[in-house]
Amino acid sequence: xxKALFRLRTTVATGAVIRNxxxxxxxxxxxxxxxxxxxxxxxxxxxxxxxxxxxxxxxxQVKENQELQENMKLLEDRSSMISxxxxxxxxxxxxxxxxxxxxxxxxxxxxxxGEGFKAVAENPVTKxxxxxxxxxxxxxxxxxxxxxxxIRNTEAYKSVxxx
Numbered sequence: 821x822x823k824a825l826f827r828l829r830t831t832v833a834t835g836a837v838i839r840n841x842x843x844x845x846x847x848x849x850x851x852x853x854x855x856x857x858x859x860x861x862x863x864x865x866x867x868x869x870x871x872x873x874x875x876x877x878x879x880x881q882v883k884e885n886q887e888l889q890e891n892m893k894l895l896e897d898r899s900s901m902i903s904x905x906x907x908x909x910x911x912x913x914x915x916x917x918x919x920x921x922x923x924x925x926x927x928x929x930x931x932x933x934g935e936g937f938k939a940v941a942e943n944p945v946t947k948x949x950x951x952x953x954x955x956x957x958x959x960x961x962x963x964x965x966x967x968x969x970x971i972r973n974t975e976a977y978k979s980v981x982x983x
Contacts, residue, residue: 868876902908940946971977
């Protein structure tokens with residue numbers, strides 16, 4: 821191999837040869853890398869070291885977190901402005917007043933319905949009807965029991981009832 825070519829190859833490995841017109845200048849590798857490459861992704865052919873990727877991710881997340889905190893503070897300030905506004909106070913007072921009026925009306929209606937049920941339950945006609953239904957149910961039960969007694973006294977019914 822030609823000595824000049826060998827020197828050129830070893831020089832390229834340890835530094836950079838930059839053409840300046842018809843002559844060549846030797847530049848140290850670190851300076852060449854800093855001058856020729858602006859990012860490790862371009863220098864490494866698209867590969868980013870895990871440490872650099874981690875650092876970039878942390879920087880991005882810190883920036884997003886700062887933005888989130890600023891947005892939360894802004895939202896908090898705006899919400900306190902809304903809750904302190906006169907219109908909001910009037911709305912709360914109106915809602916409270918209407919709630920109280922609804923509660924009073926519901927109590928009046930509830931007591932009226934309760935009194936109505938009590939009056940109906942104490943009515944002699946309702947009492948007589950209730951007694952008639954009870955006595956009819958007793959009679960129907962007794963008749964049904966008497967009608968099914970022959971069937972219930974059979975051995976087949978007793979064995980089915982056990983199982």
